[in-house]
Amino acid sequence: MSLRVPDHCTPSAVLARAAAAAPEAFDGLNPRNLIDGQWEAVGEPAPQITPVDGSTFSQLPKIDGESATRAVQAAARAHRTWAQTTFEHRQTAVSVAVESMSQVRDDLALLLAWEIGKPWKLACADVDRCLDGVRWYLDNAEHMLSVDVEDAPYKRQALPGPVSNIASWNYPMSVLVHAELVQLLAGNAVIAKTPTQGGAVTLTVAHALMARAGLPATLVSGDGSRLSDPLVRSPEIGAVAFVGGRSNGGKIAAQLVDTGKRHMLEQEGLNTWGLWEFSDWEGFAAHLRKGFEYGKQRCTAYPRFVVQRKLVDQFLAAYLPVVQSVRFGHPLAVTDGAELPALDFGPLISAAKATELEGRVAEALRHGAVPLYHGKREDGQFLDGQDISAYAAPVTLLAPPGASRLMHEEPFGPVDTIVVVDTEAELLAQMNASNGALVASIASDDAAFATQLAEHVQAFKVGVNKPRSRGDREEPFGGRGASWKGAFVGGQHLVHAVTQGPPGEQLYGNFPGYHRYPVT
Template identity: 60%
Template sequence: MTLTPKKPAPPLTLKAGTSWAAAWQRCLAAAPEAFRDDRVLNLWDARWHADGRVLPATSPVDGTPVAGPPRLDGDTARRAVRAALDQHRAWRHVPLAERRARVAATLDALVAHRDLLALLLVREIGKPWAAARADVDRAIDGVRWYADGIAPMLAGRTPLDGPVSNIASWNYPMSVLVHALLVQALAGNAVVAKTPTDGGVACLTLACALAAREGVPVTLVSGSGGELSEALLRAPEIGCVSFVGGRDTGAAVATAVADLGKRHILEQEGLNTWGVWECSDFAALAAALPKLFDYGKQRCTAYPRFVVQRTLFDAFLTVYLPAVRALRFGHPLAVEHPGDPFPALDFGPLINAAKAKELTDQVAHAVDRGAVPLHRGSLENARLLPGQDTSAYVPPVTLLGPPPSSPLHHAEPFGPVDTIVLVDTEAELLAAMNASNGALVATLSTDDRATFDRLAPQIRAFKTGHGVPRSRGDRDELFGGFGASWRGAFVGGDLLVGAVTQGPPGERLPGNFPGYRLMP
């Protein structure tokens, strides 16, 4: 019997209409006031300005040059904040019905440009198409929930004395940053936002252009954190600071706002952990594992650490290794034929080549000092275009026993790298799950509900799931953090509105403040 050799798969190609050039032309047509030639503009004093020094930028997807942030200097940023205060003083007196109408019109415009916003997210920050669409949809649906129900949330409350300043990381421009801006404006505040340094400037520019057209008082500027901090954090005009990012930058922000007694919401990173203790339901864990690699674990509620009872390690690996080996990753726009649907991927590239190198170096450092590689993926298994730039791509890696000297032992990797720690006692379990001095979420898989109820309060995470992952949440769900993962007011539901409005005299906001904490 003669076997016919299997034909090699044809090389992948770019999905039709998804080049950066095509996306840019759509931006120029959709919001010509905000995009000019090959650059984006800054929005302040209710006008678009061709100011700032434009920095070069490339797409993490394939190294294609994209629009860079037009970075302002400190003096111009201070002028922008002063202008935002003038907008705020007018907007805070606009009736709620009119604010709702303008925000609702903005949401309708976002829906009309949903696919373009999603494509910009793919190109600028490397999100797979499904994740990019979900980011846009969560922003729209979340703000609509607030628009429909905000009246009772505002009962007895008034806008702040100054605009809200927003500084957020690059990974969720729509569902975190744009969502926050529109809810803050709905509550009666003018809003100021700094574009993230690492990506998302075009997506945010388009979203803010659509809001500004409807008369929503939004300011959008680019610049370095060091140069703009005096204006965006310390300026007396600012009524509240909302920050989402890493602990190093967050610590500096926390110091600045605490010294001034300024209202603040500071969400920072933490090493979220998944514990496995006296557990037999590995089918549930197997179902959850692939979803944990969403967007390459570049999100604040990712689970990069598994703390496993030593006697269950073999059962854990039986479900874990097949899941990680089956992950689909690569170019988010690479298809067999130009007209094919977007590829179904678990993740694409990291945010940039520098982050990819940093993470690869951390893995090498950990292995050199004793960590055991249990799985190392390969770019040969990734869906990539022929000859494309792959410098921002990192295949999934799993290490057993990261040494205490490694950053992977105590810090969030923010990439597709898992670490596993084996423990023998409940005390070791809790110590390993609390390695980063506070986290946003955690999960404990254990059969006995009484064991979960006893151990969960000792895990220093704001939300702890019983065998299921937890997420940031919004709408009617409270969210915050423990330890170094959060500072200031908690958010979610009416707490998000409360954090950016004034209540009765002497009100104490729920959150992590010096000497005051509300437990979830």
């Protein structure tokens, strides 16, 4: 069956509408940098390759450290003015930006499909989650800024300088833009670095609408090696928010050691699902299918299953039909007259990542892992002659050996590993294999047992018979061990992380020398 990309979904059509929606932010069809309130055509152009088909989607204008320093200094000037505005003024401006983004919601989603390979429905969900989440803060943030000190009202204040945001490519809207808009609502100017691997055009359109609404936002592109120092260590920066891998997060943490800056550093961890004395396999299978969304390229994916030995046959009976039915391929390819496909995932973020993942699977197999399922890339839904080098089919390995990276590290792709255990002590040890994680789950018919066991799992959120997610409203979010450093966020904790409270206040988080975790 021949597939095609609808005319309105082609890269040229989507880019043309993006440039028309925010002409000031583009040089032709290529994004500019937003510095000191102006869109500047500065920086060395570098091709941004779409993982969908390996073609060049746009040219990323990478600035140098000097330009980044200038951008930070301009953001600091804007911050001093913005911090003095009323909450009502900020609320109106953020609301205008949100509603402007809602007018171009479909095109933002199509940009995400091309830039980072998200299937249509997941791309829409990314945009919607951002906009709906910020609307919730617009209704609730004001009381989060008010506290009573010795029975007297006290208003939390903006930080001494702008918030610097360095985020990964996988959720440009629902993580990065969402965080920025809440930071702005709380009284801070913001500066963001576009992820080098994808999302720059989506962020350009979003920031153009933010700037039009009068919000003091800065957006720059460039290599982390050049921009990290000004975006992290500049004395003007009031806080650093990072989302990414442990290697880069560790480098940023080292840069922050002697600065005393506020920070929220979200890093990956191996999220695990433990199964012990369990029987609801139908319900479990429903969670499994959803778990493959976006090819498990997200910080709250579950790539590790730790299974009680006597449950292995029942687990596989539920698991294997799900993994065999997963649908992947070109996120926008359709047959004539059909709707955009409802795929579980599209490509990985790059051909290099697909190659890396293949190497990790091969390494585990060499050291003795048992292949339970090894899908074929060619089974995906693709255009005739399409470059499919960034795609990866699902893989499931039993008993990854300790010598393989898959035993201790998050694969960030559609590769699952299964570990079989005989005792509760083994279950905990294997669930804690990566020195901390963001989320985990325990499946057990004995909910009281699972809840008790959860206290010993080194993950920030532990679900009982259900997965946990990042969340960004009422409950806090963070990590344990090496998966997170700094202030916890979510709901009032996000607002508190980017504002100053009364003297002597301790932030909710895990800053060096101070550990304060919530009860899961």
